[in-house]
Amino acid sequence: MLKKKWMSLIALALASVMLLSACAKNGGNDQKDNNDDGGGGTSTGGEVVKDANELVIGTYMPVTTLVPWKTTSDGDGYILRQIYHTLVEMDQDSNFVPSLATEWECSEDGLTWTVKIRDDIYWQTGNGLFDEKVKVTAEDVKFSYDYYLDPANGSVRYTELSNSLKEVKVVDETTVQFITNDIDVLWEYKMYQNYIIPRQAVEQNWDFENQPVGSGAYKFVEHVIDSQVVLERNDEFFKEPALDKVIFKIISDKSVSAIALQNQEIDMSLSVLPTEVGNIVNKDYLELRASEVGSYRWVGFNCQYEFFQDVDVRRALSMAVDMDSAVEAIFKNDAGVTLAKRSYGPISYERPGGDEERFKAVCIEYNPEEAEKLLDELGWKKGSDGIRAKDGQKLSFTLQVGNNDSNRENLAVIVSSQLKAIGVDCTAQTVEWGTHTDDIKNGNVQMYILGGYSNLDGPYRLMHSSDTMSPNCGYSNPEVDALLDEAWRTIDIDERSELQTQAAEIFIADAPHIFPYFEYTQMGVSKAVTDFEQASVYRSLCNEFRNVGVNHK
Amino acid sequence: MWTYIVRRLLQAIPTLLIISLLIFSLLYITPGDPVDLILGTEDGTVSEEQRAVVEEQWGLDKPFLVRYVDFVVNACKGDLGTSYATNQDVFDSVMTRMPATLKLAAFSMLLALMVSVPLGILAALKHNSIWDSLATALATVGVSLPKFWFGLVLMIFFSLRLGWLPSTGSAELSEGLGTFLSYIIMPAASLALGMAATQTRMIRSSMLDVLNQDYVRYARSKGLRERVVIWGHALKNAMIPVITVIGGEVGGLLGGAVVTESIFSWPGVGRLMMNSISKRDYPMIQGITLMLCISYLLVNLFIDIVYAWVDPRIRLDKKS
Numbered sequence: 001m002l003k004k005k006w007m008s009l010i011a012l013a014l015a016s017v018m019l020l021s022a023c024a025k026n027g028g029n030d031q032k033d034n035n036d037d038g039g040g041g042t043s044t045g046g047e048v049v050k051d052a053n054e055l056v057i058g059t060y061m062p063v064t065t066l067v068p069w070k071t072t073s074d075g076d077g078y079i080l081r082q083i084y085h086t087l088v089e090m091d092q093d094s095n096f097v098p099s100l101a102t103e104w105e106c107s108e109d110g111l112t113w114t115v116k117i118r119d120d121i122y123w124q125t126g127n128g129l130f131d132e133k134v135k136v137t138a139e140d141v142k143f144s145y146d147y148y149l150d151p152a153n154g155s156v157r158y159t160e161l162s163n164s165l166k167e168v169k170v171v172d173e174t175t176v177q178f179i180t181n182d183i184d185v186l187w188e189y190k191m192y193q194n195y196i197i198p199r200q201a202v203e204q205n206w207d208f209e210n211q212p213v214g215s216g217a218y219k220f221v222e223h224v225i226d227s228q229v230v231l232e233r234n235d236e237f238f239k240e241p242a243l244d245k246v247i248f249k250i251i252s253d254k255s256v257s258a259i260a261l262q263n264q265e266i267d268m269s270l271s272v273l274p275t276e277v278g279n280i281v282n283k284d285y286l287e288l289r290a291s292e293v294g295s296y297r298w299v300g301f302n303c304q305y306e307f308f309q310d311v312d313v314r315r316a317l318s319m320a321v322d323m324d325s326a327v328e329a330i331f332k333n334d335a336g337v338t339l340a341k342r343s344y345g346p347i348s349y350e351r352p353g354g355d356e357e358r359f360k361a362v363c364i365e366y367n368p369e370e371a372e373k374l375l376d377e378l379g380w381k382k383g384s385d386g387i388r389a390k391d392g393q394k395l396s397f398t399l400q401v402g403n404n405d406s407n408r409e410n411l412a413v414i415v416s417s418q419l420k421a422i423g424v425d426c427t428a429q430t431v432e433w434g435t436h437t438d439d440i441k442n443g444n445v446q447m448y449i450l451g452g453y454s455n456l457d458g459p460y461r462l463m464h465s466s467d468t469m470s471p472n473c474g475y476s477n478p479e480v481d482a483l484l485d486e487a488w489r490t491i492d493i494d495e496r497s498e499l500q501t502q503a504a505e506i507f508i509a510d511a512p513h514i515f516p517y518f519e520y521t522q523m524g525v526s527k528a529v530t531d532f533e534q535a536s537v538y539r540s541l542c543n544e545f546r547n548v549g550v551n552h553k
Numbered sequence: 554m555w556t557y558i559v560r561r562l563l564q565a566i567p568t569l570l571i572i573s574l575l576i577f578s579l580l581y582i583t584p585g586d587p588v589d590l591i592l593g594t595e596d597g598t599v600s601e602e603q604r605a606v607v608e609e610q611w612g613l614d615k616p617f618l619v620r621y622v623d624f625v626v627n628a629c630k631g632d633l634g635t636s637y638a639t640n641q642d643v644f645d646s647v648m649t650r651m652p653a654t655l656k657l658a659a660f661s662m663l664l665a666l667m668v669s670v671p672l673g674i675l676a677a678l679k680h681n682s683i684w685d686s687l688a689t690a691l692a693t694v695g696v697s698l699p700k701f702w703f704g705l706v707l708m709i710f711f712s713l714r715l716g717w718l719p720s721t722g723s724a725e726l727s728e729g730l731g732t733f734l735s736y737i738i739m740p741a742a743s744l745a746l747g748m749a750a751t752q753t754r755m756i757r758s759s760m761l762d763v764l765n766q767d768y769v770r771y772a773r774s775k776g777l778r779e780r781v782v783i784w785g786h787a788l789k790n791a792m793i794p795v796i797t798v799i800g801g802e803v804g805g806l807l808g809g810a811v812v813t814e815s816i817f818s819w820p821g822v823g824r825l826m827m828n829s830i831s832k833r834d835y836p837m838i839q840g841i842t843l844m845l846c847i848s849y850l851l852v853n854l855f856i857d858i859v860y861a862w863v864d865p866r867i868r869l870d871k872k873s
Contacts, residue, residue, distance in 0.1 A: 062828045064638045064639055064832065065640060067640070151602055152606060154591075154607065209640065209641070224820065225646075225649065225820060226650070226818075226820040226825065227723065228722075249721070249722070249818075250818060252818065252824070252827070252828075253815060253816050253818075256708065256816055256818070259709065259712060259720045260720045260721055262713055263712050263713055263720055265719060265720060265721070434584065434833050435584050438584040439584075
């Protein structure tokens, strides 16, 4: 009797699981079944047999949304750039190059941008929205920008767009004009960020999340949530895309992604951990590609905090840190790959205004003896416990770092130990990432480590005092502000670069940051991938300038 | 029995209300501006005009208590809100991932039982022998090894070195038993290790207790074969406390094996939870936590019912 009961219980449990599994739609959304066509090749045990023209990209970033005006994540951008057009793209030297736009120019007063678009781009068909080829026109461009300008539509770029854009005018079927409120030197950057969407889709209340339709080289096939996104070739694209399929496989753990790359389950891993660099380099079928622009990381002082209001204290502490040795210790690897470059200023060397030689000339050099002397002169004398103090107050503070990057955590430990060596009681503290960024935004830190702001607007965000929401932590210098204001009204790129460099030189001397390094993300790529010299998937894989393919034979 | 079930379900209501208030309050006071999270503008560059629109759209302009009551009322209707990050329905998002989690949970539990039952019995029968020491040592190792580490070791060995198994992803049974097993075996083994270890210890100790009971001695003295004594009399009674442990483990598994699912890119609830936490997607975290609490309560109720079912001495109704 009891045996029967047990058997029934087990049978019931198994049946329930099987039933629920059968009801499942691949753990995904309500789209297509996860059949072999969309499954990223077939697996026979560990050996993954991929189709000849199928590129599998391993990405550690989950897809947050595929709605073009809702996304700010790079993980979404990798996919959306293949499906949708933006007016322009960016090349590896940060120059804007044609995409949907073929040419564009700014009026002499700097307020009108006239953009000419291609006349051979069509909305993707075979999706229930477009049954036959419909051309993308200047009206579609105007519609897209107008849509993003309406706050009710919740575009994440509404604020920056509405601050800049006054009006969009259609001149003819292939020409559109953008009238700006003021000179906007980053207008091209906005043309690079905003996707062109079909008016028909919006009018039909189309499900952009689950069935994105654009005009790019690859069409959306399916999104299996937390698993993969599959795209297929758009045969109506102006040139024949080299790939039959592109599969973005979401592998959140970077170590696992490296294993999958070595196992040839994926053709690219978008970020390789420093600890995995050697494994990748040692495989003759793989290679590393560094990101084109170094990402700025810095050790920042809260300039409003009582100890750090004095520029000389900041300079003294900057002198006490041997940053060359720190960077070498953090990024040393057996493969000899350059994972980071020493930074001497806040602007990436690959960006306008980033000038290594000029930054180095003004950057505070490592000199612990001089640091101790300066602190002594400022009245911060060592006490019996070896800690410096002034007016009964010890030079004791916390260096806060977020928990999302082990390199930064290592940097925090090195900096705090070097400051301790000159009698400064600096404690490295790791906190949850969201709390960390909130603390910096609200000025609730003493000393901190952060990274980013390496985009074109980075110099302004980092150094200008008026950007109250930027992580400048109370730094303010009217001279820097004036130079940046002038730079932001200068269309000529060379002149603007010079102004930004000058602002950065003053900034460096004021020492609101200790300048550690620019980090270069390493991408692991199979040698079977072709035409991928511009190592970025944050631009379309098939455009006027490249046509990325793969040869699995 | 039915009276008992209804009573337990009614008792669950205040528990859930307290839990929901706790979760809601904790997330309310957690740092972070919901408008920034919804718009994905973590640097806070949102105009007042857009902020007002978003706050009104998402009901963020209402006072705390009103928002909490709205949440509870909607939750009663099966509406757990909308994700800040993905703009998708929270309940639907969890339910689409639940089957993957259930599959993994069932398979890993099966694996764990396949190891723990024979090992636990062997250890008890060969008490103080080399077998007992070996089983105890294995159980200790199993409990001590971190799941993520064991998962990575499995992956390096079976995927990278031997090339037998795919390192990440999942497959449906409809794609063939071999393919299905090739994807599920490593995450399931990684999860099963700790459970098998705990269960082995429990079964061993429970069996040792039972084997010293009079009725077991009586069964042996009657001349019953040892196999019948062990499987027919001792094991059934020894399993009663083990069910409690298994119940707790099943409850935990339903919440998704957060680390294991993330390592093996298994598209279950655990991975959703991990992603939601990293993005501070409060409605999603809130919804998943509430659903996990409900799962725990239901599993516990189920275990109590199973007790009474497998052991006729246990009566759930007050009258009996």
